[in-house]
Amino acid sequence: MKKKTKIILRTLLSILLVITIGANVALNHFSDVITAYFLTIDLESEEAIAAREASTEWVEKIADEGIVLLQNDDNLLPLTTSSESKTKLNVFGWSFTDPVYGGTGSGESDASLAVTPREGLEEAGFEINEQLYDDYIATGIERPIVGMDGQDWTIPEPQADEFYTAERMEQAKDYSDVAVIFIARSGGEGADLPRIMDGPDTFDPEGSPFGPTGQKFGHEDDLDPDKHYLELSNREREMIDVVTEHFDDVVLIVNSANTFELGWLNEYSQIKSVLNVAGPGQSGFTSLGKILAGTVNPSGRTVDVYAADLFDAPAMRNFGDFDYVIENEDGTYVQAVDERGVPLKYVDLTEGIYVGYRYYETAFAEGAIDYDEKVIYPFGYGLSYTSFDQEVVTDSLNWTDTEVTVDIEVTNTGSTAGKEVVQLYYSSPYTGNIEKSAVELIAFEKTALIQPGESEIVTLSFAVEDMASYDHDGVYSDNGAYVLEGGEYRLLLMENSHDVIDEVGSKEISQVVFDNGRSSDDQVAINQFDDLVTGEGSITTYLSRADGFANLAEIDRNETFTVTTNEGETKEVRGRLIDASLIDLINRARYDIPEDLRDSAPITGADNGKVLEDYIGLAIDDQAWDELLDQLTIDDLVNLTTLGGYRTIEIESVGKPATLDYDGPASINNMNMAAEGQSGTAFPSAVMIASTWNLDLAEGMGQHIGVEATAYGVTGWYAPGINIHRTAFSGRNFEYYSEDPFLSGKMAAAVTDGYQSEGGYVYIKHFALNDQEDNRTFGVLTWGNEQTIREIYLKPFELAVKESGAKGVMSSFNSIGHTWAGASSGLLQEVLRNEWDFNGMVITDFYMNGNGIEAYPYMIYDLGVRNGNDLYLTGAAPMGVPENIDTNSNDTLWAMREAAHNILYTVANSDAMNNRLVSSMQPWVKITIAVDIVILAGIAFGFYATLRKRKVVLEEN
Known part of the structure; x- marks a missing residue:
């Protein structure tokens, strides 16, 4: 080998050695991040298998009660009765072969082993038209992907004139005189459902791996600008026309x-x-078979109002993609961006409190709508195979100044055992000073199984102060307060939000202003968002029921503009014209870090000999925590608060163990695990859970997932999701419970109780106002008044904190007014911690802003940690972790110390202290070691080969 060649080879080997060492240093630095992100859980241990078997049974229990019977003319269902048995079924609709089990994104779970609809029906004793089923399979159609990486909104269904031939329909009629039509819709994280099905305008085709709607399967005939995703497609309508032409049942x-x-x-x-x-999870389609067969009596109730026209809801006027627009000197328009190039998007909650049934029932009460024309099924509606009578037990109503209790006797007057939902609503006086819904749900209970002719007495109770409304305008107070306005309050026993069974009672209440706080408040509730939701950029007109919603036409203040993009192209946008002063205000709120107020930094790196185990059960405000916190180094503070993706890290200086914190809310998983079949049991969607109206089932779900978490070594759970179904089109509605904040909060509280009873902690999410997917990652500026924010969007979180002691919260991507939710002191400090007495930790939603990435640049670490956001949900390197943290700032260091305090307190009071984390050398570590050995052996051999001859020559000389 020539000398020059040897030199080149040795140089290359040296470079390779340096690269290998550098790569190992980097991998070591990010090892805990990578391990947490790519960790696989042991699904095959005896404990895990037993937990999943129990969970699967519970999934079925939820589906038994969460499937909602909306219509049953001529008592067609159940199909198997003593008088006539109809067990052969023609099932029409391609989706029967590939249904929707849940949703996508963080709420996704592995459904590869789930019971299919066909299996569920066959298990119940039905026979399926095999030829029809096989022919659907033979079409080659696949379920389009609706995911975070892109969406194909194609509604899969064969073309009617080609598939539903005369021969096929004749074969079906010969097989059975009963037809079942199965249609499905999907949804997921990252995008809201299309409000227009005309292809490229439905969504950005460049954001989808499949292009615009209809292109994947050639469904151009379904590209209809007059239709949206949540109505029948053209192909489905044609299929239904054919089926109903040939079948009467x-x-x-x-x-x-x-x-x-x-x-x-x-x-x-x-x-x-x-x-x-709704998404039935692992085994829920078994329940469908049982309900069709009649071995289970349906008892589910709707969790949203079913409107005849989904666009009729006032919220639809301000739901979707809206841009702030700047006018140039030449009269042209451009989209406004912040100082870091983030598009300035917004959403106005101009409908105020009138979300879902609150609008329809109030509009009906005001004589503003024809209810039967506008509403197909009310909120809280559902049918049964039996009938029930509900009566107020005589003299059982006890209405004091502080509490109301009443007994309701429920009697099964039919011939089939069943369960009934008891719903209590209240109606409060409307004076025009504070907006009020005509009726609001205040208490509910699900009965046990009641046999025909038998009865059960259900006791309902609530605090009188729970009927108070929030006075954000200061009509009765200087700084806002909860108020019971003077007047008549009525209690109504109702079948649903519309149909009254009986008036339970009424009472004249003198005005009460809770300016000293409600009994459940730890700090007096006052306006906390005035600086965010009033003034420049805020909403000036909210929907009011005055004069029968006379101002309904005024709540849409969006206009259409033709703007020039950065690429020089022109396009039309919906939005609002602003000037530079609002942009300056937004920039200051997003990026300006206030000057320090503290003169000194906290103590760090002390040697006090304390360990976290000593602090189990100690109150969070006990001064003894200071000695432990003093031991944390600055590096500890940085690492503990920034490396929070799917875990909290180990801190040796205080003996804190690492924890695994995984996604949900339908199972224990993280997103890459679900795609690889590495998730826990797929539970039903939150909609189906809420549709049970059964808090015991919700608590049991949380408990079963908690048991699974223990088996997998998982402590924290990114769930439950409790945002509001503001409209029907939110892509993430499947993982949120309802349009009603009370029902949502009670369900979330029950799930929280169940999960935390097994030693883990939840992260209730997404806090707050994250009620649409469009533009959420741009920090969409969400505007609303404080009554709306508190009564509709914060209420579910309030119940989960106050009633169940939720130990974790996930803040949201969006902004409240000008300010990112994760940096809102009013939200995270004043309301969450001070008013509601929350003791725990707050984590961000997924964070990518570091290592050269600027995905969400408005999620500024210093502002977040200073205002109550303790932990950053960072992904695997190089996805980004916070950079440029000002550890020379006294205020930032003190905030990091308090964040560490919250994290340590939460972990100390969890089963993580019992070595819950399952630790072992992960596959990526083994692979890295193997690759290192091969590379280093190759480098060593290379050096040996290039030096060996020279050594021999030297010896000879």
């Missing part, structure tokens, strides 16, 4: 967690029965 199954538009049902008398099956 038709059952419709709607497999969707998003409320589907069903006003067209009155056109088809042949469709006698309708069932809604």
Whole structure:
């Protein structure tokens, strides 16, 4: 080998050695991040297998009560009765072969082993038309992907004139005289559902791996600008026309967690029965078979109002993609951006408190709408195979100044055992000073199984102060307060939000202003968002019920502009014209870090000999924590608060163990695990859980997931999701419970109780106002008044904290007014911690802003940690961790210390202290070691080969 060649080879080997050492240093630095992100859980241990078997049974229990019977004309269901048995079924609709089990994104779970609809029906004793089923499979259609990396909103269904031939329909009629129609809709994290199905305008085709709607399967005939995603597609309508032409007994199954538009049902008398099956999870389709067969009596109730026209909801006027627009000197327009180039998007909550049934019931009470024309099924609606009477037990109403209790006797007056939901609503006086819904849910209870002719007494209770409304305008107070306005308050026993069974009682209440706080408040509730939701950029007109919602037309202040993009192209946008002063205000709120107020830094790196185990059970405000916190080094503070993706890290200086914190809310998983079949049991969607109206089932779900978490070595759970179904089109509605904040909060509290009873901690999410997916990662500026924010959007979180002691919260991507939610002191400090007495930790939503990435640049670490955001949900390197942290700032260091305090307190009071984390050398570490050995052996051999001859020559000389 020539000398020059040897030198080149040795140089290359040296470079390779340096690269290898550098790579190992980097991998070591990010090892805990990578381990947490790519960790696989042991699904095969005896403990895990037993936990999943129990969970699967519980999934079925939830589905038994969470499937909602919406219509049952002529008592077509159940199909197997003593008088006639109809066990052979023709099931029409391609989605029967590939249904929707849940949703996508962080709420996704592995459904590869789930019970299919066909298996569920066959297990119940039904026979399926094999030829029809096989022919659907033979079409080659696949379920389009609706995921975070892109969306294909194609509604899969074969073309009617090609598939539903005369021969096929004749074969089906010969097989059975019963037809089942199965339609499905999907949804997921990252995008809201299309409000127009005309292809490229439905969503950005460049954001999808499949292009615009309809292109994947050639469904151009479904590209209809007059239709949206939550109504029948053209192909589905044609299929239903054919089926109803040939069959008189038709059952419709709607497999969707998003409320589907069903006003067209009155056109088809042949469709006698309708069932809604929101994402049923692992074994929920078994329940569908049982309900069709009659071995289970349906008892689910709707969690949203079913409107005839989904666009009729006032919130739809301000839902979607809205831009702030700047006018140039030449009269042209451009989209406004902040100082770091983030598009300035916004959403106005101008409908105020009138979300869902609150609008429809109030508009009806005001004589503003024809209710039967506008509403197909009310909130809280559902049918049964039996009948019930509900009566107020005589003299059982006890209405004091502080509490109301009442007993309701429920009697099964039919011939089939069943469960009933008891719903209590209240109606408060409307004076015009504070907006009020005509009725609001205040208490509910699900009965046990009641046999025919038997009864059960249900006791309902609530605090009188729970009927108070929030006075944000200061009519009765200087700085806002909860108020019981003077007047008559009525209690109504109702079948649903519309149909009254009986008036329980009424009472004249003198005005009460809770300016000293409600009994459940740790700090007096006052306006905390005035600086964010008033002044420049805020909403000036909110929907009011005055004069029958006379100002409804005024709540949409958006205009259409033709703007020039940065690429020089022009396009039309919906938005609002602003000037530079609002942009300056937003920039200051997002990026300006205030000067320090503290003169000194906290003590760090002390040697006090304390360990976290000593602090188990100690109150969070006990001064003894100071000695432990003093031991944390600055590096400890940085690492503990920034490396929070799917875990909290080990801190040796205080003996803190590492924890695994995984996603949800339908199972224990993180997103890459679900795609690889590495997740826990797939529970039903939150919509189906809430549709049970059974808090015991919700608590049991949390407990079963907690047991699984223990088996997998997981402590924290990114769940439950409790944002509001503001409209039917939110892509993430499947993982949120309801349009009603009370029902949502009670469900979340029950799930929280169940999970935390097993030693883990939840992260209730997304706090707050994260009620649409469009533009969420741009920090969409969300505007609303404080009554709306508190009564609709914060209420579910309030219940989960106050009633169940939720130990973790996930803040949201969006902004409240000008300020990112994760940096809102009013939200995270004043309301969450001070008013609600929250003791625990707050984590961000997924963070990518470091290592050269500027995905969410407005999620400034210093502002977040100073205002109550303790932990950053950072992904695997090089996804980004916070950079340029000012550890020379006294205020930032003190904030990091308090954040560490919150994290340590939460972990100390969890089962993580019992070595819950399952630790072992992960596959990526083994692979890295193997690769290192090969590379280093190769380098060593290379040096040996290039030096060996020279050594021999030297010896000879």
